[in-house]
Amino acid sequence: MKDSFINLSSFMASEKTKYISDKGDFTPILEKIAFASKIISRQVNKAGLVNILGAASTHNIHGETQQKLDLYSNELLIDILKSSGYVCAMASEENDDAIEVKERNGGDYVVVFDPLDGSSNIDVNVSIGTIFGIYKKIDSGDCVASLLQQGKNLVCAGYVIYGSSTLFVYSAGYGVNGFTLDQSLGEFILSHKNITIPEYGKIYSINESNYNRWQQGIKEYVNFIKSHPERQYTARWIGSFVADFHRNMIKGGVFLYTEDSKNTNGKLRLLYEANPMAFIVEQANGAATNGKERILDIKPTGLHQRVPLIIGSKYEVELYKQYREKYG
Numbered sequence: 001m002k003d004s005f006i007n008l009s010s011f012m013a014s015e016k017t018k019y020i021s022d023k024g025d026f027t028p029i030l031e032k033i034a035f036a037s038k039i040i041s042r043q044v045n046k047a048g049l050v051n052i053l054g055a056a057s058t059h060n061i062h063g064e065t066q067q068k069l070d071l072y073s074n075e076l077l078i079d080i081l082k083s084s085g086y087v088c089a090m091a092s093e094e095n096d097d098a099i100e101v102k103e104r105n106g107g108d109y110v111v112v113f114d115p116l117d118g119s120s121n122i123d124v125n126v127s128i129g130t131i132f133g134i135y136k137k138i139d140s141g142d143c144v145a146s147l148l149q150q151g152k153n154l155v156c157a158g159y160v161i162y163g164s165s166t167l168f169v170y171s172a173g174y175g176v177n178g179f180t181l182d183q184s185l186g187e188f189i190l191s192h193k194n195i196t197i198p199e200y201g202k203i204y205s206i207n208e209s210n211y212n213r214w215q216q217g218i219k220e221y222v223n224f225i226k227s228h229p230e231r232q233y234t235a236r237w238i239g240s241f242v243a244d245f246h247r248n249m250i251k252g253g254v255f256l257y258t259e260d261s262k263n264t265n266g267k268l269r270l271l272y273e274a275n276p277m278a279f280i281v282e283q284a285n286g287a288a289t290n291g292k293e294r295i296l297d298i299k300p301t302g303l304h305q306r307v308p309l310i311i312g313s314k315y316e317v318e319l320y321k322q323y324r325e326k327y328g
């Protein structure tokens, strides 16, 4: 069948035969997340027209002003996943504590997500996104504890980017595939088959306003990249992780949110930002590190812990580790 006629549901149905024996069937969870993303996409596309734009009067655990669309997306995902019967606990960027599902004695999976990453860009029409990861519940049955597994235990991870089109990208451990929302059909159609990130890129994404707070090795790395002997790199910083990450996935390059003297663990969160994207990038032949170790090997100690994140093409990520280690 031509790719233009393969929708997300049929793709997942055929792919799950590869893993169902050891991972079980989590496709209903993916279907639910895809459904929620269609609704979020609709709201994002009309955010300027309804009273959903702008900041709500609340803040999340990180002290960040919660945009109304943040709250809407968060509550939508929680409600839809709660009613799925497959999920027994969730962790969201927007909720201080874990969400345990008591209804229908939960299910065999736990889900971590950032419902609307980059939401400070909503009011200025910059692409934003949803990031998610799915784990099997630990056999001991403690659902909330199952949220703190290492990223390498993920059975599935993905993101949705609400940009010039709405794109659903995910991996169940057998490569990375992207599906574009055909608004007229209300279907995600296979559009990016077997995404593989180039071995090296010509793009580096870092907020250079933090330069003066960086450790010396980070400064030397960025300066080397800017004057690379073999190729001219260009700087791109959208300020929306999903958008910067996706562009680098397609074109090659590296995204960095490192530690600095003010943010000693960087800014991005391990559970629902770094881990899902690290799972995806490794499936696409890329790499992700905190500067010292593989992101997916880090044992989480808290739902909202931050981690330095260097992620993208193998060449730029591995090179960073050499510079970062120079100064301990």
Ligand code: P6P
Pocket: 117, 118, 119, 120, 207, 239, 240, 241, 242, 244, 267, 268
């Ligand atoms: P800065 C958005 O708030 C976010 O968490 C990521 O999406 C984005 O990459 C980063 O923060 C931008 O941070 O410090 O440049 O505003």
